[in-house]
Amino acid sequence: MITPRFEELDWQQTPMGELMLRRRVEPTLGVDVYEVKLGDEFLMSSLFTVAEVALADLGLAAATGDKLDVVVGGLGLGYTAVAALADPRVASLNVIDALPTVIDWHERGLLPVSAVLTGDLRTTLTHADFFAVMRGEPARRYDAILLDVDHSPRHQLDPSHADLYTVDGLRRVRGHLSDGGVFALWSDDPTDDEFMTRLGEVFENPVAHTVDFDNALTRGVSSNTVYVATAAA
Incomplete structure (x- = not known):
């Protein structure tokens, strides 16, 4: 064929x-x-998934304890979620996406990792606006929040997302984390020093990881950023 x-x-x-x-x-x-x-x-493209995987790996590496409850903001091609499931400490994984179409793609098995994602009993796919969820009162608290929706804290897909990247917005994210929980964020831009300052006002030990990967199209090296910060006890 x-x-x-x-x-x-x-x-x-x-x-x-x-x-x-x-x-x-x-x-x-x-x-x-x-x-x-x-x-x-x-x-997004399945050619470039190194940083999406690193978002889960770096975020969960900063988490402590067993039986971790994890939420992923943004389903996309599913690579961050599947990388999180590879950590045996993850007891539950709730993936939130605002577009039911994206959830449907995985439920129909259209993408390379769909079967792994939907076939794992720890996985829940939730149709909701992640940013609206973070503005609300926490129904539960997570041990890790991994976010990959916008291009970067400065470049959002929708203007309604911008408030999450303010100090007040980050405090609301903190309210959805357990003590010692981890917030990790993917960005397509280089490290943003102003955003790092805001992270430091809310979280402990913020770190901006530069994730390099080979770019077969340019025959060079491209980079993304993964921010990781911990909620104080």
Whole structure:
């Protein structure tokens, strides 16, 4: 069976714009690549998952104890969530996404890690606005919150997300964590010193990790940032 060079797996109109999942063959590597576009913006690609995995690895490395309750903000292609499930200390994983279409992709098994994600009994996929959840009173407290929705604290997909990255917004995030819990955030931008200052006003020991990875398209090295901070006891 010949694999088409390009295949649109799904297209939906959403409140945030046109959302498309596509699969194509990357000619320089000869591999299938899964990509998500929102309008004219490329949101994510299965070619570049190192930092998404690092978000889970670095965040959970800072967590202590067993039987961790973890929430992931932003489902996407699922790599952060599956990396979290690889930690045997994770007792429950709640993945929150504002777009039911993205949840449906995984429930239909359209993506490479979908079967691992949906087949694990620890996983719950929740259709909700993560940012609205953080503004509300905590129904439960988590041992780790891993967030990968916006491009960076300065570049949000939607203006309504901006308040989370303020001191008051970070304090609300802190309210959803258990004592000693961890907040970790993916960013496409270099370390933001102003954001680090705000993190330090709310959390203990904030660290900005630069995550380098080989970029097969540019034949160079690209970088993302993963922020990790701990809620004081």
